Amino acid sequence: MIADAVTNQAAWSDAAPNAAAIAPCSHCGQPVPPGLAREDQANQFCCHGCETAFGIITSCGLDRYYALRDAAQEPAATTGRTYADFDDPVFRGLYVRPMPGGLWMCDLFLRGVHCSACVWLVERLPTLMPGVVEARLDLRRAIVRVVWKEPDAVLSRIARLLDSIGYPPHPARDAKARTLRREEDRKMLMRLAVAGACAGNAMLFAFALYAGAFSVMEPQYRTFFRWGSMAVTLVCLLWPGSVFFRSAIGALRARAVHLDVPIALALLAGLVWSVLSTIRGAGEIYFDSLSVLVFALLVGRFIQHRQQRWAGDAVELLFSITPTVARVVSEKGVRECPSEALRDGDLVEVRAGDSFPADGQIAWGDSYADESVLTGESRPVAIAVGSQVHAGTVNTGSLVQARVTAAGEHTRIAKLMRMVEQGAAGRARIVRLADRASGWFVIGMLVLSAGTLAAWLYLDPNEAVNHAVALLIVTCPCALGLATPLALTVALGRAAREGLLIKSSDAVQRLSKPGVILLDKTGTLTVGKMHVAAWAGDESAKPLVAALEQQSTHPIAVAIARDLKGIFENSVREVEQTTGGGIRGIVDGQQIIAGSPAFVESRVPASEHLAQSANEFARQGLTPIMIAVDGVCSAVAGLGDVLRPDAGEMVARLRAKGWTPRILSGDHPDVVSAIARQLGIADAKGGQRPEDKLEAVRQLAAAGTGVVMVGDGVNDAAALAAADVGIAVHGGAEASLAAADVHIAKPGLSRVVDLIIGCERSMGIVKRNLVASLFYNVSAAVMAATGYINPIAAAVIMPVSSLTVLALSFKSRSFGGRP
Amino acid sequence: MTVLYIVVPLAVLLAGCAVGAFIWAVKGGQFDDVDTPAHRAIQDD
Structure with missing residues (x-):
């Protein structure tokens, strides 16, 4: 903990040279900015959010949180929203469900949960607030299920509390889909358990029979064991194994071939032949191989399914973050309501940093809108009364009110979403490598079996069917079925750990x-934020400008104040801003003007040399900001998005x-x-x-x-x-x-490169797996065709081939690590 | 060795019970979230 705080301070010291003397924030452990340090206090806070969270946690006697949690933390992401919309009937209808006994339940997605301490703290909700009956956090999905009793507690208050301890809640959408998926997960687990138990028992019977084959076994016991293994295998194939038959039938109906077809074919041939042998009391049986086959294939499918599910879940939950709340202004004041309930003509209030809930026209106030979500343009656009604004764009300046002109379905963003659906529908589906191979595989299997049958009918008619069936079973593409999913699943898992x-x-x-790789500029190639990218002229003007620009919320001003590191003690007086122009004021007794060249040059005599620099910056795609000190143009700054x-x-x-x-x-x-x-x-x-x-x-x-x-x-x-x-x-x-x-x-192009390298390596592993499993299949087929195979050999070859593929998949490096 | 006729079905029955217990646990939701309980265990109250 202490060590971490020290490294944090080291990282910080670039920005604030004297930070080493300052204690870390009592809540998050990040260094406290110099301006906020309180020398006479035991606890220091880096922001208001952390202070609120610390106050609540300690006043409820939950200090243990600080002992449990990981040292590295993000500052508390407290938003200070009222969450009044959580009590709105529309919201309740969508996300809140009644429980027996007058209780209510809601699933909330929390931002910022990541460790044991978070689990501990969130699950102390019943202690923190009377009326909350239960809070269970699912750490992996970051979903907390809250159960409460009304009117002792209401959802908006619970949400405010979660927000104030640093976990802003969002309604977890798609509850129905999640329930369906959970049912599916459970069914898969159950199938896996049944198949595993059956496979184990079938193997036990098989061991007894193999031992009996080498020593002497009385015929009645032999028959008994054969019937026993048939019983467990029938359970295995008819319950968990039925998925392969169903899927194969489905594929054949759709006139397609995928890997389940040869698998089902092998299972069916093996089953029919073994059952006939058992009833006749003579001939080979393959029950153990069949049930192990079903189990191994189900295991492969289960891990693949889990991995893909997890990635899908994680992405889906990010959707929940988009704001669903609008602040509607009426005679009675401002109330929060779900954006779904907005109508044309409503007046909505949008605070700085919030996004617009609908398309509309500005009715009051002027500000800047970050429309990059719609246009990709990273420079904020000035908005004033009468300007059009669009749902999803962010108000970066100050508070504005807008009259709704299009809500919900009719917004520009909703139209774009429909285009997305059309785009996805027009894409050609990829034919999976293994599926493409399986068509040939089925033909190969059938031709080989037929050939074996014909040859042995000529050589030794009694053994012909036996050898043909053995061939069908040993060439069952078990390893082939595992090869692709396993390699890809392991790769996907490692990739997820890498973000x-x-x-x-x-x-x-x-x-x-x-x-061809098409790159978007913002966020991928550039940092996606305004920065002071170039500077020409007098260096000594920097701290003065920064101090002045601190007085403004304009994105350019914010960038200058951040990048030029102003001296904060400077006294700033008589600040005057002109929208679309610039800012002027007195810093440390010096008259400073900063703004567009036109704005500055209209107030002080222009400098030929600096005007040239400004033009040069503009040519480079930067926004020039002219700076004048005491009536003389002294410097020009070029602002723009900089390359990563x-x-x-x-x-x-x-x-x-x-x-x-x-x-x-x-x-x-x-x-x-x-x-x-x-x-x-x-x-x-x-x-x-x-x-x-x-x-x-x-x-x-x-x-x-x-x-x-x-x-x-x-x-x-x-x-x-x-x-x-x-x-x-x-x-x-x-x-x-x-x-x-x-x-x-994580942002940046380097992650894209990591992704591509990882994918290349993963496909290498897939191909190696395919080769290994085909090698087993071919050698087994040769053995079967020549009559050298028996149930014992089949029982050995199959797991060995699957294990090879398993080992290859887990040992090979795909994502992460250095090459 | 006739004891096999009793012991073997008994063993299969036991295995069946184990599977039954597992299925009961799955249906009760005990395997829905396998990550969080590990974190819960280190909290001693």
Whole structure:
């Protein structure tokens, strides 16, 4: 804990040189900013959220939380919302369910839970608030199930409490789908248990029979054991094993062949032959092989299913984060209501940092809107009374009120979502490697068996059917069935631990072959935030400007104040802002003006030299900010989105792997071409609307090149869905998450490169597995055709081949680690 | 060795009971969340 605090401080010391003397925040352990340190207090806090959370936790006697939790923490993400919408009838109808005894239950998705201490704290809800009966947290899904009694507790108060201890709650959507999936999980587990028990017992019977075959066994016991093993195997094949038969019948009905067809064929042949042998009292039986086969295949399927389910769940839950609440203004004041309940003409209030709940027109206030979610343009747009705003875009400036013009289905974002569905529908399905092989496999199996039958009918008619059946069983593609899913499951699991959530294993196969990779600018190549990227002129003006710009909430001002590290003690007076122009004020007795060149030059005499620098910055796609000190132009700053430090290297690595990187962005063409020049990417398009992006992807796909699209906004969503693989990067919007095959939890292109390398390695493992299992199948087929196989050999070969595949899958490195 | 006729079915029956118990546990939701209980165990109150 202490060691961690020290390293945290070391990391912080770049930003605040004297931070080493300051104690870490009592709640989260992060260093406390100099301005907030209180020398006379035992507890220090880095932010208001942490202070609230600490106060509640300690006042309820839950200090043990601080002993239990991991040292590294994020500051408490307290939002301070009222959560009044959680008591709205519309909300209750959607997410709250009644329980017997006047109790109510709701599943809430919590942001910020990650360790044992979180489990401990969240499950102390009944102690923290009377009326809460139970709180159970599912750590992996980050869903807490709260049960409470009304009117002792109401959901909005519970939500406020969760929020104040640092876990902002969101209603967990799709409760019905989750219940269905849980039922399916349980059925799979039950099938697995039955198959396992049957396989074990069938093996015990088989051991007795093999032992009896080598020594002497009285015929009545032999018959008894054969009937016994038949009984357990019948249970195994008719209950858990029925999934293979059902799936094979389904495939044949659809006139398709997948791996379940040869499996079902082998199971059926083995079963019929063994049952006949048992009834006749003569001939070989394969009951142990059959039940072990069913068990092994079910195990493979179970782990694959779990892994994919997990990745899907994780992505789906991110959807819950998007705000569902609107603040409606009426004569009675402001109330929160679900955005689904908004109507045209409603007046909504949108606070700074919140997103607009519907399309509308600004009725009061002026501010800036971050529309990157729709347009990809990272520069905030100024909005004033009368401006159009769109649902999903973020109000980055100050409080505004908007009159709703389109809500729900009719918003621009909803229309984009419909485009996403169309994009996904138009995509060709990939034929899985193993499924493609299985068609040939069935034919091969049948031809070989027929050949064996014919040959042995000629050589030794009594043994003919026996050998043919043995061949069918030993060539059952058990290892082949495990080969792909196991390798991919292990890969998906490792990828998830690296923060790469892969929703479908098809994506791994597609990503392993190079093609065209379309990059979105914001978030992938650049940091996605305004920064002071260039500076010309007098260095000494920096702290003065930073101190002045601290007085403004304009995104450019925020960037300057952050990057230039102002001296906070400076006295700032007579601040005056002009929207769309700049800011002026007196800092330390000096008159400072900062703003657009036109704004500054209209107030002080222009400087030829600095005006040139400003033009140069503008050409580079930066926004120039002119700075004048005491009536003289002294410096010019260029603000813009800056490249990620590793972007150049990563683009080079992509090229080395055979990929063709291109840029497809909604940003201003000048900005995009400046970025493309720096990276040496020839094909870069800016100013792309969502429709243009979709068209570009479709054209490439039609030309037959593999298209991978990387993006984060709703404006990318349709293109993400239409691309062969859509990769949504960190912080992406709901629509892009829904449309993408892969979600990368950390920003930056380096993760995309990791993903591609991992996928290449994973496909290597899949191919190795396929070769290994085919090798077993071929050698077993040869043995069976020549009559050298018996039930013991079959019982040995099958598990050995599956184990080989298992070992290969787990030992090989796919994601993570260095090559 | 005629005892086998009693012992073997008995053994199968026992295995059946074990499977039954497992299925009961699955239906009761004991395997729905296999991660959180591990964290709960270290809290001693």
